[in-house]
Amino acid sequence: MEAPTASSGPQSPRSGAVLAPISWKAPIAYAVVAVIALIGFVVVAPKGLETTFTVSTSSDFFQIAPITVPSTATALLLCLVALVLAGVSFWATRSRRKVGVWLPSVYGVALVLAFLTWSAAGKDSALPLTGLLQGSLFLAVPLVFGALAGLLCERSGIINIAIEGQLLAGAFLAAVVASITHSAYAGLVAAPIAGALVGLLLVLFSIRYMVDQIIVGVVLNVLVIGVTSYLFSTVLKVDAATFNSPPKLPVIGIPVLSQIPIIGPVLFRQTVLVYVMYVVVAVLQVMVFRSRWGLRLRAVGEHPKAADTVGIKVNLTRMKSTVLGGAVAGLGGAFFTVAAGLAFGKEMAGGKGYIALAAMILGRWSPAGALAAALLFGFSDNLRVVLGIVGTPIPSQIMLMTPYVVTIFAVAGVVGRVRAPASEGIPYVK
Structure with missing residues (x-):
């Protein structure tokens, strides 16, 4: 009879398999944040005040009266909900049960409302x-397109740090073409061309000359900023009436749907760029995970040598997906000019390309996940604007930091728990 051996960890009573150690990070984080919210929003908050919310717009089918609630009692109830969910997280972790995305979603909504x-x-x-x-959905548009661009590139094995430059190039060309043609839709069509050209440069140096992809991306960002700033100073600023007066995309309300309270104005009373975003996200979600093209794309990014052995042209696939990703990012760049109704300005992308990269990581290289992450960042950005109008006890400097702080904490929460495509950033030589 063999002598019993020491186990390296806890074992399942049924199979004897070694179980992974329990991580208490998430439950503890839920509990700590909920307690801090309880103290800040309830214990030390002024008492006897009321908060009023409006939910209806003038064109809705029917009007909903403004909702007024007691501030302290409502915040207390919402914080208690968050604490209960933290308790559920402790129970699920202890019993090794998966709770799904509903728990962090409800937890986040409760604390945001508080x-x-x-x-x-x-x-x-x-x-x-x-x-x-x-407004949150509208501000998330460039982040969604930028995250989708990064997804298309990295799923094929190319790291795309140049999203910032692609957004800026798309914004520039959209403004110029829309101004010359006096058509916002012409600018919308031109924007992807500029992004695709930047993507072509990225793939040229990454595949043909095998330059470090992160360095190439940073250099392309600087290049686009320099070129667009020079053209802005020498051409657009000199004759702004001709080259930098883009018309704005009109807001299009979908009949009937746009008049549904809350849902209608948010989803179905937007510009055509938002509706295009819906289509692009849905198509890519299906194509990346449910099509032959998507299987080849992911195979090239995970194991290019194995893909090559079955006849997939690795570098050609990477080139096509990177140029396509650049075009998608360029389309997102049109948000800054023709969609927002603004003239082009120097560095007007404002770091949105880097936040889009964070949205891609937080979304786990999935179109639907990238959309959800971009909406989170768009909400934090618009929250700063709305609270600034309403008036808030939070200093304005802290409110300006909100989108970036949310980005840091969101990405910090998933780093180490997500895995990028295995061969991203690695040149393939046949």
């Missing part, structure tokens, strides 16, 4: 919930 209730307490103007959500 924060909104506290921040707008006692204000003369009501907090427009529908406007907050509508």
Whole structure:
């Protein structure tokens, strides 16, 4: 009879398999944040105030009266919900059960509502919930397109740090073409061309000359900033009426759907660029994970040598996907000019390309996940604007930091738990 051997960890009573160590990071984080929210929004908050929310717009089918709630009691209830969910997380972790995405989603909504209730307490103007959500979706547009661009490139094995430059190039060409043709839609068509050209440069140096892809991406960002700034100073600024007066894309309301309270204005009363975003996300979600093209794309990014042995042209696939990704990012760049109705300005992308990269990572290299992450960042960006109008006890400098702080904490929460495509950033030589 063999002598019993020492086990390296806890074992399942049924199979004897070694179980992974339990990680208490998430439950502890849930509990700590909920306690801090309870103290900040309830314990030390002014008492006896009320918060008013508006949810209806003038063109809805029917009007919903503004909702007024007691600030302290409402924040207390929402914080208790967050604490209960933290307890559920402790129980699920201890029993090794998976709770799905519903728990962090409900937890986040509860704390956000508690924060909104506290921040707008006692204000003369009501907090427009529908406007907050509508603006959040609109501001998430360049982040969604940028994240999808990064996804297309990295799924094939090319690291795309040049999203910032692709967004800026798309914004520039969209403004110029729209100004010359007096058509915002012409600018919308031209924007992907500029992004694709930047993508072509990225793939040329990454595949043909096998230069470090991160360095190439950073250099391309600097290059696009330099070129567009030079052309802005020498051409656009000199004759702004001709070259830098782009018309704005009109807001298109989908009949009937746009008049549904809350949902209608948020989802179906937007510009054509937002509707294109819906289509692109849905198509890529299906194509990347449910099509032959998507299988080849992922195979090239995970194991290019194995893909090559079955007849897939690795570098050609990478080239096509990178140029396509650049075009998608360029389309997102049109947001800054023709969609927002603004003239082109130096470095007007404002770091959105890097936040888009964070959205791609947080979304786990999935179109649907990238959309959800971009909406989170868009919400934090618009929240700063709305609370600035309503008036909030939070200093304006901290509010300006909100989108970037949210980005840091969101990405920090997933680093180490997600895996990038195995062969990204590695040149393939046949």
